[in-house]
Amino acid sequence: MNQAETFxxxxxxxxxxxNYLDEDLSDEEINFCLEAxxxxxxxxxxQPWRFIVVKDLETxxxxxxxxxxxxxxxxWLKTVPVIIAxxxxxxxxxxxxxxxxxxxxxxxxxxxxxxxHLVLAAETLGLGSCWIxxxxxxxxxxxxxxxxxxxxxxxxxLGRPEKKTEPRSRLELKNIARINKW
Amino acid sequence: MNQAETFxxxxxxxxxxxNYLDEDLSDEEINFCLEAxxxxxxxxxxQPWRFIVVKDLETxxxxxxxxxxxxxxxxWLKTVPVIIAxxxxxxxxxxxxxxxxxxxxxxxxxxxxxxxHLVLAAETLGLGSCWIxxxxxxxxxxxxxxxxxxxxxxxxxLGRPEKKTEPRSRLELKNIARINKW
Numbered sequence: 157m158n159q160a161e162t163f164x165x166x167x168x169x170x171x172x173x174x175n176y177l178d179e180d181l182s183d184e185e186i187n188f189c190l191e192a193x194x195x196x197x198x199x200x201x202x203q204p205w206r207f208i209v210v211k212d213l214e215t216x217x218x219x220x221x222x223x224x225x226x227x228x229x230x231x232w233l234k235t236v237p238v239i240i241a242x243x244x245x246x247x248x249x250x251x252x253x254x255x256x257x258x259x260x261x262x263x264x265x266x267x268x269x270x271x272x273h274l275v276l277a278a279e280t281l282g283l284g285s286c287w288i289x290x291x292x293x294x295x296x297x298x299x300x301x302x303x304x305x306x307x308x309x310x311x312x313x314l315g316r317p318e319k320k321t322e323p324r325s326r327l328e329l330k331n332i333a334r335i336n337k338w
Numbered sequence: 339m340n341q342a343e344t345f346x347x348x349x350x351x352x353x354x355x356x357n358y359l360d361e362d363l364s365d366e367e368i369n370f371c372l373e374a375x376x377x378x379x380x381x382x383x384x385q386p387w388r389f390i391v392v393k394d395l396e397t398x399x400x401x402x403x404x405x406x407x408x409x410x411x412x413x414w415l416k417t418v419p420v421i422i423a424x425x426x427x428x429x430x431x432x433x434x435x436x437x438x439x440x441x442x443x444x445x446x447x448x449x450x451x452x453x454x455h456l457v458l459a460a461e462t463l464g465l466g467s468c469w470i471x472x473x474x475x476x477x478x479x480x481x482x483x484x485x486x487x488x489x490x491x492x493x494x495x496l497g498r499p500e501k502k503t504e505p506r507s508r509l510e511l512k513n514i515a516r517i518n519k520w
Contacts, residue, residue, distance in 0.1 A: 338484050
């Protein structure tokens with residue numbers, strides 16, 4: 157396969173993993189994923205992303221017990237060896253002033269970009285991951301000692317998949333893309 | 339190179355391209371990039387991304403003339419064969435109610451994820467791209483006939499690079515990542 161085909165395979169094989177082996181990851185694996193995220197593009201190159209890599213069992217247990225919003229049970233999260241808290245550090249010019257003109261909170265787009273670099277990198281290593289947005293921001297802030305300048309925007313689970321999750325359906329291209337105008 | 343090394347090469351080689359050849363892209367190239375974006379993950383699988391692929395010269399010219407905010411000249415955008423307007427379609431439950439609890443506008447994160455799938459896919463084809471956030475949302479809305487339900491969140495240029503852009507510097511890993519707590 158050429159580079160493009162390999163990339164599309166990676167994209168197709170990435171599914172949100174909710175079954176993990178209770179097995180640690182190596183620092184090399186974690187750092188590979190972080191390195192891919194570090195190199196992501198961002199508005200004005202501000203790189204607003206910050207990552208707290210939670211490996212400590214007690215902290216992970218408290219995230220699972222106190223840090224998640226109710227209504228979507230995530231028992232599988234208890235066996236994930238690494239929970240990454242993705243946070244945004246907002247710069248005054250790019251993240252507070254510029255959105256007044258463009259209407260866009262760039263730090264969220266940029267955190268999406270960097271987080272997905274991490275997720276795709278994990279997939280290329282054979283690791284599983286899952287974006288988790290359903291958390292209590294105040295609890296996460298206290299558990300991870302986040303300063304006021306950092307806003308938690310997502311958790312990402314990272315570990316060795318126990319089994320492959322089937323991909324969920326997607327809208328057809330004709331429903332999400334049009335030519336020249338909507 | 340194995341799959342992981344190939345991916346990191348793609349990430350390293352992707353730079354924001356601001357020099358394009360005045361040369362059309364094929365539908366196959368454009369559709370490959372859109373397909374990678376289509377398969378992206380999203381909160382509750384809502385797939386809020388919508389893409390308007392602007393190929394028409396007159397519309398591109400009007401975007402360049404009327405659709406950009408002042409202060410950051412982008413003369414290079416005039417020769418880009420394709421300008422993609424990335425828009426968000428907000429669902430009530432996931433994008434209007436859930437953020438009241440989590441504090442996160444998931445549609446922006448998801449558009450970042452899908453847009454970056456497109457950008458990385460372009461890189462694997464040898465194409466250049468650039469995220470452009472500095473636009474006038476009202477003008478873009480009118481030029482592209484966006485319904486009220488669609489919010490433009492970024493433009494992405496897409497074309498054949500005239501020359502390779504050098505990567506910009508990045509923060510070191512120790513400045514963006516910590517273990518267990520911040």
